[in-house]
Amino acid sequence: MAAGKPVVMVTLVSSDGQSFQLLEEAALLSAMVRDTIQIGQGRGPAGIPIRNITGQTLSMVVVYCNKHYTAAAAADGDDAADEEKKVANKKQLREWDEQFINLEQDKLYDILVAANNLGIDGLVDLCCWRFADMMKGKSASEIRVKLGIRDDFTSEQRAQIEKDSPWVWSRTT
Amino acid sequence: MDGDGDSDGRADVPAASAEAEISGAVVPSAAVDLLSGLPDDLLVYILLHLDPVDAAEAARTCVLSRRWRDLWVQVPSLVFLCLNPVGCARVHAALAARARAVAAPDITRLHVYYFAGHSFPPTASWLSLAPPVLSGELVFFKDWQTPIAANELPADIMKRTAFELPCFKKATKIYLHLEFLTLLLPPSGAFNALTELKLEQIRFDGQFILGDSMFPSLQRLLIDNTLGLVDLALNSSSLVWLKLSHLRGLQRINVEAHSLELLCVVHCLRYNVQVARFSMEGLKVLRWRDRLDPILVNFSEMPHLQQLTIFEFTPYGWPGSNPNQDLFRIINHFSSIQHLELVVSIEPVSVSCSSWTYNGLS
Structure with a gap:
């Protein structure tokens, strides 16, 4: 954080009434918060109401925003020429991300939806990566089991798919 | 949005419907x-x-x-x-x-x-x-x-x-x-x-x-x-x-x-x-x-x-040879040059045959 800059806090209020105070700059990772502040709202004591996102999920989102804001602020202060350090910091942040998002599906889903509604691109990306990770290297039936997807094709539709794209069934390249 | 999902975006828990059985893919899943x-x-x-x-x-x-x-x-x-x-x-x-x-x-x-x-x-x-x-x-x-x-x-x-x-x-x-x-x-x-x-x-x-x-x-x-x-x-x-x-x-x-x-x-x-x-x-x-x-x-x-930028300037050569002839030609093509990069090629050759070869640069 640059010295001399006034510290501005912003309050996010979850759908179940829990309040979370964080640095405005951290909250600005969210496009939704950015838009709200831009039109001159959200700085008051009432804070910014975040609809459809519970306190449990919002608390995780706030942790993510704080971490990424801090990392970005630290990177700004670093020597721009020190590539090695930059790469190391980036790797460290990625490791933190992966550990942070190592969650059960239901929590992961809630965070993905929240990040999408709040417009936090990095967090959307991270959640999508995690879901993809659950699917990687698995057969269709394994994916269905893992994600609880119901095979609702009729036999006619299944025959059509096999006819259209026999190549997708093969795992060898 | 997809029509199959519920309003809150969560689809039904998979059930062993007759339709799914046709596909033979019903596997018990906790998810x-x-x-x-x-x-x-x-x-x-x-x-x-x-x-x-x-x-x-x-x-x-x-x-x-x-x-x-x-x-x-x-x-x-x-x-x-x-x-x-x-x-x-x-x-x-x-x-x-x-x-x-x-x-x-x-x-x-x-x-x-x-x-x-x-x-x-x-x-x-x-x-x-x-x-x-x-x-x-x-x-x-x-x-x-x-x-x-x-x-x-x-x-x-x-x-x-x-x-x-x-x-x-x-x-x-x-x-x-x-x-x-x-x-x-x-x-x-x-x-x-x-x-x-x-x-x-x-x-x-x-x-x-x-x-x-x-x-x-x-x-x-x-x-x-x-x-x-x-x-x-x-x-x-x-x-x-x-x-x-x-x-x-x-x-x-x-x-x-x-x-x-x-x-x-x-x-x-x-x-x-x-x-x-x-x-x-x-x-x-x-x-x-x-x-x-x-x-x-x-x-x-x-x-x-x-x-x-010109490659490569050969600083040494046999007396009478001019390995940099082309290089001088291109330099001399211009009446004035503000920024010139010369890549000098120095090979570990016997020193006895060397003589400087910059004749020709004006």
């Missing part, structure tokens, strides 16, 4: 299907994070359920690693599916890496499907599994197989590494959106003409390592960046590019060239690592030139 209720763009984003070198992994999700069936055709990036002809069949199937899909967005990135040894299937089958569905970059990279020199390639294979590039009206970048297959351009049509073209390890059928009518937006062009290119004619009003290197057997070259800002020529004119003409009044940077015989090579005026 609740959360994903299927998400909007398309998020699901496509998840698919984008699957195998980065095998688009088939994303495509395979079309068999999961009706919700997933047409999602993969919205994935903007397709990368294929082909290790045998079946791999190429996949590229074909994928592009055919894209072409069939009504609402699918254009592909912004199509990369095909072909490492399938000597056999080369007709590329036209998938290539001809690509132009209508591609509006970004095309990369086709062909390589043997083991490195092989150009003169060791089985000649019959190279002559037999041509890479017939169809007209990509919407593609912005094309990068071809053909391992000396013959490149054939379409007889007509314009690559309207193409700004960057990189051609590496290409065999040409004698002549290569590249002009505004076929490439009206081209800004960057690289031609590297060619066989059979005898006559090269570039006539472009949009070209800004041009790098030519190792054009083996080149006899004639004519470059007319008045917007060109950077020209780099490496080992193209050494042995066979008869005429080399460069008209590029806007040139700012010239990198020259080649022969420069004023009788053969003709430059236009370059009033805006800011940087001249």
